[in-house]
Amino acid sequence: MAEGSTTRIAAWVEGLKLGDLSQSTREAAVKSFINYVGCTLGGISHEATEKALAAHGALQSSSGPCSLLGSLRGLDPLQAALVHALACHIHDYDDTHLSTVIHPTAAVASALLAYAEAAFDHPSALSGADFIVALTAGIEIECLLGVAVYPSHYDRGWHITASVGSIGAALAVGKAMKLSKEHLVNAIGIASTQVNGMRIHFGSHSKPLGVGLAARAGLESAYLAQAGMTAAPNSLEGPRGWIECVCPDPQSAYEKLPRFVEALYSGKGIDGDGKTETEKNTFKPYPCGIVIHPIIDGCSQLRNEGVKAEEVQSIELTVHPLVLELTGKKNPVDGLQAKFSVYFGAASGLLFGKATPAEYSDEIVQQTAELRSKISATIDKSMRRDECKILVQTKSGTHQKHVEHAVGSLAKPMSDDQFRQKFVDQVEPQIGLDSTERLYSSLGKILEADNVMDVVYAANIK
Amino acid sequence: MAEGSTTRIAAWVEGLKLGDLSQSTREAAVKSFINYVGCTLGGISHEATEKALAAHGALQSSSGPCSLLGSLRGLDPLQAALVHALACHIHDYDDTHLSTVIHPTAAVASALLAYAEAAFDHPSALSGADFIVALTAGIEIECLLGVAVYPSHYDRGWHITASVGSIGAALAVGKAMKLSKEHLVNAIGIASTQVNGMRIHFGSHSKPLGVGLAARAGLESAYLAQAGMTAAPNSLEGPRGWIECVCPDPQSAYEKLPRFVEALYSGKGIDGDGKTETEKNTFKPYPCGIVIHPIIDGCSQLRNEGVKAEEVQSIELTVHPLVLELTGKKNPVDGLQAKFSVYFGAASGLLFGKATPAEYSDEIVQQTAELRSKISATIDKSMRRDECKILVQTKSGTHQKHVEHAVGSLAKPMSDDQFRQKFVDQVEPQIGLDSTERLYSSLGKILEADNVMDVVYAANIK
Missing domain, CATH: 1.10.4100.10 (2-methylcitrate dehydratase PrpD)
Structure with missing residues (x-):
């Protein structure tokens, strides 16, 4: 056999x-x-x-x-x-x-x-x-x-x-x-x-x-x-x-x-x-379901281009079907639930131009309620998972954004600097900047280490 | 809601x-x-x-x-x-x-x-x-x-x-x-x-x-x-x-x-x-899949009635469909596999009149190979799970047995003595007879105990 x-x-x-x-x-x-x-x-x-x-x-x-x-x-x-x-x-x-x-x-x-x-x-x-x-x-x-x-x-x-x-x-x-x-x-x-x-x-x-x-x-x-x-x-x-x-x-x-x-x-x-x-x-630039990433990217870009959250009348998102299946929570009550809300992702992008762990706090999630109530989402089966379209109506007119590939996708990976910054953002509050930098550098040379724990223990010197 | x-x-x-x-x-x-x-x-x-x-x-x-x-x-x-x-x-x-x-x-x-x-x-x-x-x-x-x-x-x-x-x-x-x-x-x-x-x-x-x-x-x-x-x-x-x-x-x-x-x-x-x-x-009288129990009962009874294993020419078992699905192992190689072999169960009943943990040793499982080779099994969907029919051909003629309810079933539970003996058989080799009897008696009064562990600790005095 x-x-x-x-x-x-x-x-x-x-x-x-x-x-x-x-x-x-x-x-x-x-x-x-x-x-x-x-x-x-x-x-x-x-x-x-x-x-x-x-x-x-x-x-x-x-x-x-x-x-x-x-x-x-x-x-x-x-x-x-x-x-x-x-x-x-x-x-x-x-x-x-x-x-x-x-x-x-x-x-x-x-x-x-x-x-x-x-x-x-x-x-x-x-x-x-x-x-x-x-x-x-x-x-x-x-x-x-x-x-x-x-x-x-x-x-x-x-x-x-x-x-x-x-x-x-x-x-x-x-x-x-x-x-x-x-x-x-x-x-x-x-x-x-x-x-x-x-x-x-x-x-x-x-x-x-x-x-x-x-x-x-x-x-x-x-x-x-x-x-x-x-x-x-x-x-x-x-x-x-x-x-x-x-x-x-x-x-x-x-x-x-x-x-x-x-x-x-x-x-x-x-x-x-x-x-x-x-x-x-x-590797993800945002701490939430990956299917939300193109929406955060697109809304952040719209903010950078001058769209103001306080002038928004409505936002229409067009997304891959999995987006609503996985992250369709309309009214997240805390930071944990917000990770499964494409509506929060859009609001965070437009309000803050980003969605880092700091934005996923319970307080900020509650502050986005009004803007979230103006957002609707539609499925388009022809979309890729890392693609989306965003249509914003404001008092001053219509703004559109088509994100073809989200940052962090295979087609558009994070840059080395972004990757390093993500590490520092997470580690520095725990062990301080010096240890963080030593750890990052130590991990990069892991293949040369005689004992892998010598590399990791750099994290434990506070 | x-x-x-x-x-x-x-x-x-x-x-x-x-x-x-x-x-x-x-x-x-x-x-x-x-x-x-x-x-x-x-x-x-x-x-x-x-x-x-x-x-x-x-x-x-x-x-x-x-x-x-x-x-x-x-x-x-x-x-x-x-x-x-x-x-x-x-x-x-x-x-x-x-x-x-x-x-x-x-x-x-x-x-x-x-x-x-x-x-x-x-x-x-x-x-x-x-x-x-x-x-x-x-x-x-x-x-x-x-x-x-x-x-x-x-x-x-x-x-x-x-x-x-x-x-x-x-x-x-x-x-x-x-x-x-x-x-x-x-x-x-x-x-x-x-x-x-x-x-x-x-x-x-x-x-x-x-x-x-x-x-x-x-x-x-x-x-x-x-x-x-x-x-x-x-x-x-x-x-x-x-x-x-x-x-x-x-x-x-x-x-x-x-x-x-x-x-x-x-x-x-x-x-x-x-x-x-x-x-x-x-509660089971035999340490194996419960669907084998009527077969062990029936073969043990046939042995007690004088059927000799060395004279057997063939044995035909008629059983509930789940018996072969769960315990259809024809050639178990050790005691663990024998628990999933209705053929071993039949052979053990006929050879020893029982199937206790002692019979489920690797050596005994191997000794039953010849007798097992003479056993066949057929499904009958009209059978209950605790029911079976056994037909034995020997040199001296035909012997039949219809077990309507196996021992240990709801309709025919183990007697108090059988239940106690099963406990003693398992516990005595671990903690000796005195402690075994003290433990059994102590467990029977569990509902009166102020601290349940006082009851169980009787097992730990060796």
């Missing part, structure tokens, strides 16, 4: 070496990790992070080997993985794999970082290069599985970032542990049998919590597999396995999965363009 | 009192807990339990407030909940809610026990009566949700014991914590967004592991909700929520759920017979 997809994936992960990764993939992986560290420190003091830490404080002793990023608090690795992934995703500011709307790094890097810190002074300590190879392995498989089950899996209600994140995280940690193919098969099985994250929770703490749970599940799955826990050898593709459980349209996934797995081996890429999924990762 | 099912469930749990439970329900809950303690101690030394502990030993410090049943090892509550539920289910010997094939107590009691032990010397220490009320609340809701999504949820591949167990466990712990309705709504949301357990893993360690993960998820969800983590207010019934994600046939569940919830309030019961689901819980 030919090997199934679960086994083929495990074998690919087992064999992956730094030399297999193109320069472009390495750079994308490093950038993904830098953006991860920035977003995680940006969310580390959020009330949801603090509540999760409080609950765990009542449940677990705080004498583990892991630090909370930015501090020296002793967490055990399971806690650290959960809390870091939650923090990374809480502002909806982390990275995006556009074709699936997966935020790929939060779960994978959090699990891997917890493992790396636990192994810090062991003979098995991870080099920066080992870390980046493991991170890439996790992101590749996570996104591959995501594309295989997309869109029916996501349409049905699963939060795909969490639901595939656990499997990517398990493989990243398993790779770092140097697990055999057989053990990686068990790690996939253990991770894939725990599915979490549902879209009904968007706008509540349970959205980022799901990503935290995925990180922890992945980390733990690798440890359980290493200890010899067994699972079905065909957990992804077998009868009554992962695909059937999580996919209302399993036939499509059954067809795609083995084809994508072979594209890993051939290097042709899922899309046939020779690119890895890691290379297709993108 | 009328309150949704999620809120109605939370309100019912919040309000439940001991006085609301009939004598029969109280007795069933106590019996469920006694059987739980027996099965958990019976699985506490299994290699899967030890591997899970080993993995957690590498991940977490061992200085928590919880003991492993039968010892004084210090686990944190999350570990304790996971490991106990895994141990309870590892031999497939725990209880069964027949209409859904849910094993209801493992996840709920493990989470609750971990909470009770963490609260042991706090002002919030749980009385035995509080414990039984919380346990019943968890089992009722777990089974109610199970019936609502059965059979499509189970048919698709979810291991229903784990997938609904986490929600029952969250509510049991939330009840014990005296959470408000609003916090219980969040606990339901947090627990229901983590679904785990797939049938493809039957026959591997990941089957009982899923139940362990459900217990931990439930425990943690209650703590997270207590700490103020939020979730969707309509997580079960809302769009892109639990039912849509886990149910390939959501319409049926949407229709059943509110009806069942109202039956909770009216006391009419899900089936309209005025019984609680806890009262419908059953």
